[in-house]
Amino acid sequence: MNEEELRKLCAEKALEYIKDGSVIGLGAGRNISCLIELLSKTIEKNNLKVRVVTPSDNTKNSCIKNGIEVLPICFVEEVDVAFDGCGEVDENFYASKGGGGVFTKEKLIASMAKDYILLIDEQKYKKQLSVIYPISLEVVKDSLAYVSKMVRNLGGEPIVRTSNNKDGYLVTDDNNFILDIKFNVVEDFKKLNDDLNDIVGVVGTSLFIREVTKLMMATEDGVKVISKN
Template sequence: MNEENLRKLSAEKAMEYIKNNSVIGLGAGRTISCLIELLSKAIDENNLKVKVVTPSDNTKSMCIKNGIEVLPTCFVEEVDVAFDGCGEVDENFYASKGGGGVFVKEKLIASMAKDYILLIDEQKYKKQLSVGYPISLEVVKDSLSYVSKRVKNLGGEPLVRTTNSKDGYLVTDDNNFILDIKFDTVDDFKELNDKLYDIVGVVGTSIFTREVTKLIMATENGVRVISKN
């Protein structure tokens, strides 16, 4: 089964968790794009009523083009179900994100959601998270040197993220910097995540240790759902 068909099957399975008159969270990626198409079709053909919150500008634009109402996250207290992708997720339901640079807002929506479901392929499902992906931190600008020093004390190698679209460091929508931290080994990702959050100036990390409730995983044999409980 090719990747496109697997993405469509994953999106179709995700639709089973979306109820009428609900607020849903959407991340970004090709499977999310498939889900948006299915949502638009259900709105047109079945009179499905949903509203969306998203940290992604691309997803927001796609929703608007498909006639799906997008709410400002700051006016939403709770999300019924949220869907996203990740770099890796393991058997503990710890997930590694951060590539898009909006992981703090992704984690906010994940925390608001009653159900936070990752749409993945089986290559991203690991026994334990690896150190193949850097751990990203969003940090207050004034804390950059201090946080970098503390990170080095924890065994990490920090690198400030830059962008090709402008000269200098990447600046988030909230006017912060992003540090990408490379670790040679990590024995306990939850413990490390807690230590990183203890550093004053760290707004958030790209490691999700509590939020994920389900995985919709595309495999060569179809789609499999794995629940945390």
């Protein structure tokens, strides 16, 4: 099967977890785009009532275009099920994200969700997270120099993320900066996540240590669902 067929299989499996009346969380990426298309058809066919929260402008616009109601995150207390992608995830259900720069809000939605499910292909499933991808931090602007210093004390090499759309540093929707940190070796990702979160000025990290409950993995043999518990 090609990537598109695997993506569709994964999205079809995800639909089984979406019930009438649900509030669902959606991240971003090609798997989520495929899920939106199938969800729109299912809503129309079965007259379902489904509402979405998302940190992604692209996902929000796609939902609206496909006739799916989108709610502001700030008005939602709980999410029935949330779906997202990732850079990597390991056997401990530790996931690395951050490429899109909205990981703080992604983590908020993940924490609000009764079930937080990652849609992945089997190449992203590792025995243990690697250091291939930088670990990203959203930081308060005034803390930039201080956080950078503390990150270097932890063995990281911080780089402030810039934007292709304008001159200067990228600024998040909440008016913060993003630091992308390269580590050569990480022995304990949970401890590192705790250490980074303890730095004053850090709003959030791109490491998801507690949030993931299930993995929905597309393989050549079909879709495999792996539950944390």
